[in-house]
Amino acid sequence: xxxxxxxxxxxxxxxxxxxxxxxxxxxxxxxxxxxxxxxxxxxxxxxxxxxxxxxxxxxxxxxxxxxxxxxxxxxxxxxxxxxxxxxxxxxxxxxxxxxxxxxxxxxxxxxxxxxxxxxxxxxxxxxxxxxxxxxxxxxxxxxxxxxxxxxxxxxxxxxxxxxxxxxxxxxxxxxxxxxxxxxxxxxxxxxxxxxxxxxxxxxxxxxxxxxxxxxxxxxxxxxxxxxxxxxxxxxxxxxxxxxxxxxxxxxxxxxxxxxxxxxxxxxxxxxxxxxxxxxxxxxxxxxxxxxxxxxxxxxxxxxxxxxxxxxxxxxxxxxxxxxxxxxxxxxxxxxxxxxxxxxxxxxx
Amino acid sequence: xxxxxxxxxxxxxxxxxxxxxxxxxxxxxxxxxxxxxxxxxxxxxxxxxxxxxxxxxxxxxxxxxxxxxxxxxxxxxxxxxxxxxxxxxxxxxxxxxxxxxxxxxxxxxxxxxxxxxxxxxxxxxxxxxxxxxxxxxxxxxxxxxxxxxxxxxxxxxxxxxxxxxxxxxxxxxxxxxxxxxxxxxxxxxxxxxxxxxxxxxxxxxxxxxxxxxxxxxxxxxxxxxxxxxxxxxxxxxxxxxxxxxxxxxxxxxxxxxxxxxxxxxxxxxxxxxxxxxxxxxxxxxxxxxxxxxxxxxxxxxxxxxxxxxxxxxxxxxxxxxxxxxxxxxxxxxxxxxxxxxxxxxxxx
Numbered sequence: 001x002x003x004x005x006x007x008x009x010x011x012x013x014x015x016x017x018x019x020x021x022x023x024x025x026x027x028x029x030x031x032x033x034x035x036x037x038x039x040x041x042x043x044x045x046x047x048x049x050x051x052x053x054x055x056x057x058x059x060x061x062x063x064x065x066x067x068x069x070x071x072x073x074x075x076x077x078x079x080x081x082x083x084x085x086x087x088x089x090x091x092x093x094x095x096x097x098x099x100x101x102x103x104x105x106x107x108x109x110x111x112x113x114x115x116x117x118x119x120x121x122x123x124x125x126x127x128x129x130x131x132x133x134x135x136x137x138x139x140x141x142x143x144x145x146x147x148x149x150x151x152x153x154x155x156x157x158x159x160x161x162x163x164x165x166x167x168x169x170x171x172x173x174x175x176x177x178x179x180x181x182x183x184x185x186x187x188x189x190x191x192x193x194x195x196x197x198x199x200x201x202x203x204x205x206x207x208x209x210x211x212x213x214x215x216x217x218x219x220x221x222x223x224x225x226x227x228x229x230x231x232x233x234x235x236x237x238x239x240x241x242x243x244x245x246x247x248x249x250x251x252x253x254x255x256x257x258x259x260x261x262x263x264x265x266x267x268x269x270x271x272x273x274x275x276x277x278x279x280x281x282x283x284x285x286x287x288x289x290x291x292x293x294x295x296x297x298x299x300x301x302x303x304x305x306x307x308x309x310x311x312x313x314x315x316x317x318x319x320x321x322x323x324x325x326x327x328x329x330x331x332x333x334x335x336x337x338x339x340x341x342x343x344x345x346x347x348x
Numbered sequence: 349x350x351x352x353x354x355x356x357x358x359x360x361x362x363x364x365x366x367x368x369x370x371x372x373x374x375x376x377x378x379x380x381x382x383x384x385x386x387x388x389x390x391x392x393x394x395x396x397x398x399x400x401x402x403x404x405x406x407x408x409x410x411x412x413x414x415x416x417x418x419x420x421x422x423x424x425x426x427x428x429x430x431x432x433x434x435x436x437x438x439x440x441x442x443x444x445x446x447x448x449x450x451x452x453x454x455x456x457x458x459x460x461x462x463x464x465x466x467x468x469x470x471x472x473x474x475x476x477x478x479x480x481x482x483x484x485x486x487x488x489x490x491x492x493x494x495x496x497x498x499x500x501x502x503x504x505x506x507x508x509x510x511x512x513x514x515x516x517x518x519x520x521x522x523x524x525x526x527x528x529x530x531x532x533x534x535x536x537x538x539x540x541x542x543x544x545x546x547x548x549x550x551x552x553x554x555x556x557x558x559x560x561x562x563x564x565x566x567x568x569x570x571x572x573x574x575x576x577x578x579x580x581x582x583x584x585x586x587x588x589x590x591x592x593x594x595x596x597x598x599x600x601x602x603x604x605x606x607x608x609x610x611x612x613x614x615x616x617x618x619x620x621x622x623x624x625x626x627x628x629x630x631x632x633x634x635x636x637x638x639x640x641x642x643x644x645x646x647x648x649x650x651x652x653x654x655x656x657x658x659x660x661x662x663x664x665x666x667x668x669x670x671x672x673x674x675x676x677x678x679x680x681x682x683x684x685x686x687x688x689x690x691x692x693x694x695x696x
Contacts, residue, residue: 022657064416071412071481071488080657103451105654106478106489107565130454133419140419141454142490217455306453309370309428 002125002149002205009043012113012150016046019147021109022082024050025074027097029057032089035158036115040088051077055093059245062092062132064140070100084109087146090116090163091123091248094146095138098129102144112146115155117167117197118248121174121204124149126212126225135241136304137233143217153201156194165192165284166249169228171200172284173256174207176277177224180322182207187280223307223326227316228256231338234301238293246288253285257345258338263317265334273321287346295336302335350473350497350553357391360461360498364394367495369457370430372398373422375445377405380437383506384463388436399425403441407593410440410480412488418448432457435494438464438511439471439596442494443486446477450492460494463503465515465545466596469522469552472497474560474573483589484652485581491565501549504542513540513632514597517576519548520632521604522555524625525572528670530555535628571655571674575664576604579686582649586641594636601633605693606686611665613682621669635694643684650683 003011016024024046028037033054053073055061074083087097087110094112101110114124130141156164168186175183182203189196208225215222232255239246257278264274302313313335316326351359364372372394376385381402401421403409422431435445435458442460449458462472478489504512516534523531530551537544556573563570580603587594605626612622650661661683664674 064412064419068412068481075481075484075487075652078652081654082657103488103490105487106476106491128454133416133423136423139423139453140451142451143454304423304426306429309430 001145002151002209004151004153004202006153009040009150009152013043013045015111015148015150016044016048019084019109020082021048021084022080024048024084024086025053025077025079026050026086026088027053027055027070027093028088029055029061029093031057032093032115036088036113036155039152039155040113057092059092059132059240060243062096064131064133067096067100067131070096071104074100074104079104079108081105081108084111084147086111086113087124088113088115090114090119094119094124095128095130095141098144098146099131099141102129102142107144109147111148111150113150113152116159117156117164117201118170119167120151120153120201121167122170122208125205125208127216132240135237136301137237138306151201151205153194153198156198159194161192162247164194164197166247168192168197168284169249169252169256171197171204172281173225173228173252174204176256176318176321177227177316177324178207178211178322179203183321187283192284218307220326224316224324226307226326227318227324228252228259230302230305230307230313230315231255231258231298231335233305234298235288235290235293237301238297242292250285250288253281254288254290254342257281258342259315260318261338261341262315262330262334263319265337266317266328266330268317268319268325268328269321273318277318277321282345289346290339290343295332295339298339299332299335349493350499350557352499352501352550354501357388357498357500360391361393363459363496364392364396367432367457368430369396369432370428372396372432372434373401373425373427374398374434374436375401375403375418375441376436377403377409377441379405380441380463384436384461384503387500387503388461405440407440407480407588408591410444412479412481415444415448415479418444419452422448422452427452427456429453429456432459432495434459434461435472436461436463438462438467442467442472443476443478443489446492446494447479447489450477450490455492457495459496459498461498461500464507465504465512465549466518467515468499468501468549469515470518470556473553473556475564480588483585484649485585486654499549499553501542501546504546507542509540510595512542512545514595516540516545516632517597517600517604519545519552520629521573521576521600522552524604524666524669525575525664525672526555526559526670527551531669535631540632566655568674572664572672574655574674575666575672576600576607578650578653578655578661578663579603579606579646579683581653582646583636583638583641585649586645590640598633598636601629602636602638602690605629606690607663608666609686609689610663610678610682611667613685614665614676614678616665616667616673616676617669621666625666625669630693637694638687638691643680643687646687647680647683
């Protein structure tokens, strides 16, 4: 399912050779068009015709209007049920391209070639597709696995540092929820760069895949992957709503700090573990200013979080470093305390 | 999965009692709001809160704009993953309501309560959801089974004759492709009304369900259900595009005539069977004027038919009364001949 293709996409070529597609549609944004598409096209060996579909980069594009344009273009180009969509990009491309493919003519095949660390370790794997609606992330989508995921780590060399650090937040999360040794490898890195990170990507992907394999539709253990994402998603949405988006990993880092604090406040982890976790996240990530948002702004979004039902707000919280529980209900009071704790970090 | 509920929805009440939904959203159009919703609400016994979502009636509404409005309303009303959507209506409601539910928060549960003969015998069963795109029918959608289908035959009593006749075309089709005895029962009816049709609904639904069960994703035998729908869909789309929609069954009747002729021209059925089929369809359905559409208009649509790949046009054709083959390629010449044959029927 996932192939790490450090040998110039030979496995992709074998895949294209083995399957009988009618045509290829490669979805890119202007960045992956410039930096990644030449690499892909330089290595791809196939007689199939292909078209390039380019969208503007950015989470703001991950909406129903863009999806609709893509459906219309596929229709105009007479893409049939044997067409293949190749999503070449970060999470916006793989989420949206997956949604468009999984619903066009009730589903055509697609593969993901993630180009960012975030999409390699998170968005491109796991079979969640989606678009944002109003100011809610991934409100509309499907559970559909790509036919295959080809990971070409060399793409990370061209990635800006902030993007790399954004993806690294998901790796830290994978360590925190499931694998203490992975976490320890990650926090002991001397320098946060592609060369240091690449050796650890496979472990991080395996953690996610293993969880997804156990619970595709997120009825139980898959919810642990939401650690850091409950408050993190809300803050990310609020920033997006202000037309001032932050990177996903920056919001998740903030979410992991507040939710580690919640884990401590709920008596699930020790003060020492909590300090250690928060200290290491702060080592990598700058403080994210949330002074524009009230607790109520955040509650409103938490209540519409996909994993919540009724008026309760459920969290995935740490029960140790490398262990996580889910469906833990927190009161508004505790959540407010964790936000107050976070606001004070700025004064420290 | 399907329950015929001639006992005032007791099976629906048991279903609602057994499951733990958070809230109910009932999707209706103005017709089912007026004629069917009072019956449903008068019989539904539940403590759950519910909301009515009403859309305008008509195939023109089955588009991405309406779907988007429904997603937004569900979001604003904070529908969570345990919410239930009840699609109360004909094919537009069950197709679109199913699509919206199957993608909202990556899928919430829905049930179908078909109110037309067409939706009872076709749209509401089979797990295909979808919306139209540009002038193509069901271009975007998912394969998702409803949790349950409740069929309340009494609804047919309020249905206009033309709507009843429209649905009856699917019943004739089920007989033609799979069950000669069913076909013979249907063509021997003295009068086309609800009381005459109701005893045969179950057989027709069973034929469809049986085919769907064998091949949910339409890789093989399910394609036989497309008999009459290749040319029929194209003509239906052309009429819709002219803002002059015809009923689905009227287009399918026209499609079954041309495709029965094609089956004969391709040497698959005898001239006698062909005459018998066409004569019985003409007995029920008025001639559908296609003089505004050129063969090329129709070819353009056939090439983008979901079941076609590349430049070939594939048909499901009869190989007898009660027998059907699929993936049969027809040349443009044969298709033109069948259209010429149809045009001449008007002169006869």
